[in-house]
Amino acid sequence: MRKLKMHVISKGYSIQYIIAISTIIVAILPMIYTGLSMYEKYSHQIIENSKISTGQILEQLKMNIDDYLAKGITSHSDVENLLINNNNEYNAMLISNLNMYFSSKNDTVSITTFNLDGDLMNTVPSVPLRQNIQVAKEPWFEQVIEQNSLYYISEPHIQNIIQGQYKWVVSICKVVDLVESNTNDKAVLVVDVSLQPLVELCNNLNLGGSGYVYIVDENDEIIYHPQQAVVFSGLKDEISFKYNEQSTTYINPQGDEVLIVNNSLNFVSWELVGVSYIKNIADRNYQIAKEIMVTVPIILIIVVLLSWYISYKISLPIKELGKHMKIVEKGNFDIKLDLKNGELEVMNLTHTFNVMVKRIKELIDENKKEQEAKRHNELNALQAQINPHFLYNTLDSIMWMAEAGMSEEVVLMVTALAKLFRISISKGHNIITVEEELEHAKNYLLIQKIRYKDKFNFYINVSEEVKMLKTVKLILQPIIENAIYHGIEYMVDLGRIDINAEISEGKLLFTIQDNGLGMSLEVLDCIRKGTIEGNIEKGGSGVGVRNVDQRIKLRYGYEYGLEIDSQEESGTQVKIWLPIIRGE
Amino acid sequence: MNIDQKNGTIWLAAGLIILLIIMFRLNINLEQTEKKQITIITKSKYGENWETISNGIRAGANEFGVNIKLLAPDSNKDIDAQKTLIQAATINGTDAIIIAPIDYHMLDETISDLNKDKIPVITMVSVSEKYPYKYYIGLDHYETGRKIGQVIMKEIGSEGSIALMGMMELSDDIVLRERGVRDYLKEFTSITVLETGENSMGEFSVVTNTKDLLKTHPQINAIIGLDEEATRGICLAFKAKKPGVIVVGFGSSHDIVNQVELGIIDELVVPNYFGIGYMAIKNTVDYMNQKDFDRNTYIDPMVIDLDSIYDEDIQKVLFSIQ
Incomplete structure (x- = not known):
């Protein structure tokens, strides 16, 4: 049992540990939860925001490209106006005006006129042209003629009219009226505008680091791509984007997650496709995560240190208390814990502890004194049995009786003396039966009766039931002794001592009644207060009634003990109250 | 599991x-998301081809999220300058170097030093049979030669005589x-291949020869230019188309493409320099990120003629858009 108890104690956690761990857990869990949920929320939000912002960027790009194409159309319109102003006549004046117009337009690469058969009529600027330009069979030319007075905008392509120049252009084409050599006719006017502004518009977009924009036609064919040399040589697969598809995230052929946002242009059936890399968008997530990663450890360290400190502060006085308790446990009660700081509860506990230690100390001292008194009294009671005075007188009487040839009396007295001592010793037991105690009293009375030459008679009255009860030994002899020495010895008449043992008021009651001289109230008072003892000089044991009373009270409590009642010339009655104790 | 207090504290x-430690590591990983720098050292600052390669490099750098530093000597014959640039890049700090060596023999020691410093080195455009490096991006010059042979045939x-013009004395690439x-x-x-x-002497020698x-x-059936200079020299020597003589050229410069349009060159083998630049960055990034990639990445050239120059798909590869 003790082993088990020790085990449980050793497996316990200190209050500092519990407080620290609890505080850390209570602080960290919400922190981690908040951090993660914030991260999750922001990550999601960032992607959503990116969709919106990419959409906005593409919307802006769309407007810019529309504007770029509108400018191309305006250029074409300007050229057409020059023609109209020249009465649609194709002559030197017109060519001169076209050259002037061309030189004022940086983005215009060439202004070319074809007749409806596809033959080149003129090109501005006047530079060497490619040989064998045959546009009649090209699909775009047929389309321009079909559309008649509508503008046709070509896909981006390499300018293929001027020799040696390989500029990326968009061609704005339209059928116009032309008067040549006084013949009304129609011609196809082609204004090639540089693709460079469109490329710059696309390149200058910020679609999150590696993001880019490409353009597809209505057949989902890529018509412009910033990395088209890579895409069209098969070095890179571009995501297969379906025209008019909703913007969403895809895994591109390279295995990267990308956000695709699209937007249609107004003038042409082209679709702008914006590609943003999620990993670039997630860079902002990394920034948030980084901030969390920096903040959390700092807070964590602070929380750990703080909780450790707080728990240390709380547990320190308790530990002090524990230390002092251990000292007390070892039996040192001469300590007082004096805590200057600490929690109110601990201070109260400390105060209670101090009071408790003090009280325990008092009780121990008290107990010690009682034990000492008990031992002293027991010793005195034993010493009483070998009172040399009593023994001398008894042996003297035996000797005198032997000399007088009173052998019967000698035998009786020696037997009584032997029994007296045997019961006194009682194998060292302090508790004997009522029967034994009465036997002891009887032997004592027998000896004294012989000594005092039948000066008194004695009567012992006890029931069988009472005989078996237990009592402290040697409590009757001092009382009888007093009755003889102080009550009967100096009586003229025959003395009488009555000893009763009975159960009364739920207690064991011995009553010793003599008809001796009795005592005055003053003397009775003094005896009750314990200031007068039995007289050794008169052959008493010297132990006295106080010893008997103390021995009973120390053993059984203050409700038990002696009651003395006496009247002068009438005798004395002593009652001894004891608890009823049965059995062994 | 019973944890006593002492163990609990531990x-x-x-x-x-x-x-x-985890957070520290994460922090490092997060820092690693910062852009790495790749130094690219080409043979020359000037020239259309280097410009196209640079465009490809910029496109790749933008896509793969790296910073680039483009360095080159003024002349494509200045080996010392290229050596100095390599050493300067090492001193200034770089995460990787892509180099188109002018002369492998002369630069071998310098490049070996980079390997010792554990700086990833990737070579591009040119190779050397004598000094094969681990990582290369560019033409498979031997296979390009076979492709030219295919075009000739x-x-x-399968009969006739031809002549091969090129600066074989100057470059292993052309030899291959x-x-x-x-x-x-x-x-x-x-x-028959005529001697x-x-x-x-370069272009001048080719014209003369x-x-x-x-x-x-x-009666020669075809003359083949194995490099741009030789192709230019042949075109200069021809002045106008000579019936019965096929000219096969090599290169991607506009002036050479123009020779196709002029009818001087019948077939032109065009290297994809933009693609080479782009793939050089892609492979270097993969290398730095310890991902798998082809140690030798060969970018196939395409063959064009007058009819296919303005083909929608071909023109997108042939003419850089940057």
């Missing part, structure tokens, strides 16, 4: 340390291309 301390059949042509023709045709004079060749072998 666990707590260990947990905190592990947590801090398509143009003139020549070998490729010769091996292919030998394997599949009975075409020509040395072209070590071509003219001499046309005089000495008027």
Whole structure:
């Protein structure tokens, strides 16, 4: 049992540990939860925001490209106006005006006129042209003629009219009226505008680091791509984007997650496709995560240190208390814990502890004194049995009786003396039966009766039931002794001592009644207060009634003990109250 | 599991340390998301081809999220300058170097030093049989030669005579291309390859040698330029199209493409320099990120003629848009 108890104690956690761990857990869990949920929320939000912002960027790009194409159309319109102003006549004046117009337009690469058969009529600027330009069979030319007075905008392509120049252009084409050599006719006017502004518009977009924009036609064919040399040589697969598809995230052929946002242009059936890399968008997530990663450890360290400190502060006085308790446990009660700081509860506990230690100390001292008194009294009671005075007188009487040839009396007295001592010793037991105690009293009375030459008679009255009860030994002899020495010895008449043992008021009651001289109230008072003892000089044991009373009270409590009642010339009655104790 | 207080404290301390280490590692990883820098050292600052390669490099850098530093000597013959640039890049700090070595022999020691410093090195455009490096992006020059041989066979059949013009004395690349042509023709045709004079003087030598060749072998079926300079020289020597003589050129510069339009060059083998630049960055990034990639990434050239120059798909590869 003790082993088990020790085990449980050793497996316990200190209050500092519990407080620290609890505080850390209570602080960290919400922190981690908040951090993660914030991260999750922001990550999601960032992607959503990116969709919106990419959409906005593409919307802006769309407007810019529309504007770029509108400018191309305006250029074409300007050229057409020059023609109209020249009465649609194709002559030197017109060519001169076209050259002037061309030189004022940086983005215009060439202004070319074809007749409806596809033959080149003129090109501005006047530079060497490619040989064998045959546009009649090209699909775009047929389309321009079909559309008649509508503008046709070509896909981006390499300018293929001027020799040696390989500029990326968009061609704005339209059928116009032309008067040549006084013949009304129609011609196809082609204004090639540089693709460079469109490329710059696309390149200058910020679609999150590696993001880019490409353009597809209505057949989902890529018509412009910033990395088209890579895409069209098969070095890179571009995501297969379906025209008019909703913007969403895809895994591109390279295995990267990308956000695709699209937007249609107004003038042409082209679709702008914006590609943003999620990993670039997630860079902002990394920034948030980084901030969390920096903040959390700092807070964590602070929380750990703080909780450790707080728990240390709380547990320190308790530990002090524990230390002092251990000292007390070892039996040192001469300590007082004096805590200057600490929690109110601990201070109260400390105060209670101090009071408790003090009280325990008092009780121990008290107990010690009682034990000492008990031992002293027991010793005195034993010493009483070998009172040399009593023994001398008894042996003297035996000797005198032997000399007088009173052998019967000698035998009786020696037997009584032997029994007296045997019961006194009682194998060292302090508790004997009522029967034994009465036997002891009887032997004592027998000896004294012989000594005092039948000066008194004695009567012992006890029931069988009472005989078996237990009592402290040697409590009757001092009382009888007093009755003889102080009550009967100096009586003229025959003395009488009555000893009763009975159960009364739920207690064991011995009553010793003599008809001796009795005592005055003053003397009775003094005896009750314990200031007068039995007289050794008169052959008493010297132990006295106080010893008997103390021995009973120390053993059984203050409700038990002696009651003395006496009247002068009438005798004395002593009652001894004891608890009823049965059995062994 | 019963944890007593002492063990609990140890666990707590260990947990905190592990947590801090994880966060420290994460922090490092997050820092690693910062852009790495790649230094690209080309052969020359000038020239259309280098410009196109640079465009490809910029496109790749933008896509793969790296910073680039483009360095080059003024002349494509200045080996010392290229060596100095490599050393300067090492001193200034770079995460990787892509280099198109002018001369492998002269730069071997410097490049070996980079390997010692554990700086990833990727070579591009040019190779050396004597100094093979681990990582290369560019043409497979031998296979390009075989492709040229294929074109010759398509143009003139399996018989006849041809001449190969190129600066074989100056570049291993051209030597490999020549070998490729010769091996292919030998394997599949009975075409004779005529001997020509040395072209070590560059374009001028080629012009002279071509003219001499046309005089000495008027029945020649084809003349092949194995590099841009040789192709230019041939075009200069021809001035106008010579019926019966097929000209196969090599290069992607506009002036050479224009020779196709002028009809001087019948077939042009065009390297994809934009693609080379782009893939150089892609492979270097993969290398730095310890991902798998082809140690030798060969970018196939395409063959164009007058009819296909303005083909929608071909023009997108042929003419850089940047």
